[in-house]
Amino acid sequence: MAVIVPFESPSGASIDGLVGLVAADMERVNTTILSRTGSDVTMIPEVANHLISSGGKRLRPMLTLAMAHLTGYPGDGHIKLAAAVEFMHTATLLHDDVVDESEMRRGKLSARMLWGNEASVLVGDFLLGQAFRMMVEVGSLRALDILSAAAATIAEGEVMQLAAAKNTATTEDEYLAVIRGKTAELFAAACEVGPVLADRPKAEQAASRSFGMNLGIAFQLVDDVLDYGGKAAKLGKNIGDDFREGKITLPVVLAFRRGSDSERAFWIKSLERGEISDHDLDHAIGLMNKHRALEDTISRAHHYGAMAVDALALFPASPMKAALGQVVAFCLARSH
């Protein structure tokens, strides 16, 4: 699941620093993305560009560029790897929309509403194939290993979510395992390949991976909160989507565990059996507020955000390191 990341948040935290530092590289990434969605089969660039050009902020490829810079990589393999990361992400979104039967994505009709489920599945597969081609061209077997393992882990996390769907007894640990797979793993891999390309020591590779993993977890937790109280217009999706789809996210896990028997009956009725009537979303949000479930999900997000920042401690101070700290603050501040 992804949301549009607004460039500014009320707290002043911003990703503008990062955007500025990687701007020149990002232009090359965008050119690569454009050329690699090309095909004589016109439906492919149509579907791919509908989503790719729809205003996502390309946070994941920016992270690949940033970590390559931070660790002093002098080559240009990071351009293709960053494009590959964005293709993997886009393929996941296309397939997610089919899985979730989503009607909207980033404030526009989803690709499957415009071209059908078939096109979403197949163009997703095409982008995944193109992503691997680009990785192969870069020629780093270690980067290939990281990104191909991530592809399998992401799918595994999504299946886990499917199996956990509508199960209100899901524990916080089980839920964390889901989001580590479906969201955080790609952040982690996107970051890890930077120092891998630069052939830096294992400690820097591990630190970069840890930064990405914890940032990804924090990002997803804030996303979960926004689904119950966010600014739908900025998000490009509707409040309550998770609720209507019976998705078990951390706010639900906390509200369910802390609730009374009759409250648990409400969660089971609405999420497991899908019996939802007009004011049930309001009631759900009321229960979350009563049990501080949204607030505490944000606290948890801050915990992972802090781990992300600390993971970068072994790198010397630099504008890029400061910008990456700002990215963490920005992701957390989205919830205000």
Place this chain on the structure above:
Amino acid sequence: MAVIVPFESPSGASIDGLVGLVAADMERVNTTILSRTGSDVTMIPEVANHLISSGGKRLRPMLTLAMAHLTGYPGDGHIKLAAAVEFMHTATLLHDDVVDESEMRRGKLSARMLWGNEASVLVGDFLLGQAFRMMVEVGSLRALDILSAAAATIAEGEVMQLAAAKNTATTEDEYLAVIRGKTAELFAAACEVGPVLADRPKAEQAASRSFGMNLGIAFQLVDDVLDYGGKAAKLGKNIGDDFREGKITLPVVLAFRRGSDSERAFWIKSLERGEISDHDLDHAIGLMNKHRALEDTISRAHHYGAMAVDALALFPASPMKAALGQVVAFCLARSH
């Protein structure tokens, strides 16, 4: 699209020779397949093994093993590449079933009927990820290049088919471009990686690729014919599926081009507009027989079969080469 390949055909052509020659390797491939579908997320092995253990004859991985043998490869990288090829094929089948809304696959309910479209999409993605992990483990960048390009080309062929679907004006050339992508490319890649692993001269790599490509085209053309006159029980699918789905295959292309105005109106009504009543499939088969469309599709298949056999000419005579010739004869004989 794939069918169960029966081990024997009335003409006596058989794949038993190939099966015998690769039996020891194939056992290792099967062990690899089993271990790589493993996951703590139980739905993954369930869905994957439902299809993988459902009686497909694993022709594609056998081709990888065969070409590695034929070109004298002494290592064991071909085991993982063969398993990767089977995973790519299985992922394609899982996604195809979602795209085609198929209810049956190899004589059993399709995975999407048992676990839903969601699981079929995501487990397909997982298998694709695992396929790439195995390729990376083998460590041949050239083999990775071939197989990742194949992944993109297969998806491209499927999208092309989607765009051509229900368009009775499709030419034979356009149709050939579709099946080169969606079917023959994986046969070609499966064969090509054998001599690539063995580090054989370009001529042998090209010959192996050509063998696979032409065998794949012949295989698909026979498959198209079987959909209008095959033995549904052996195929594990129903006669007329392509017709009901409005799929434009070579028998349709030929019957349409050779037909009268009123016959073309029939094809447009049934395939483009999907207005199909009780006896229309019989009528369609009648028109195909009248214009020798099925017979001539088989003739075309023999043409590609002959090209496949000739592609192997530069290899010295051996039991493996003879067995590969038998595979071509067998694929063609399925139509009798």
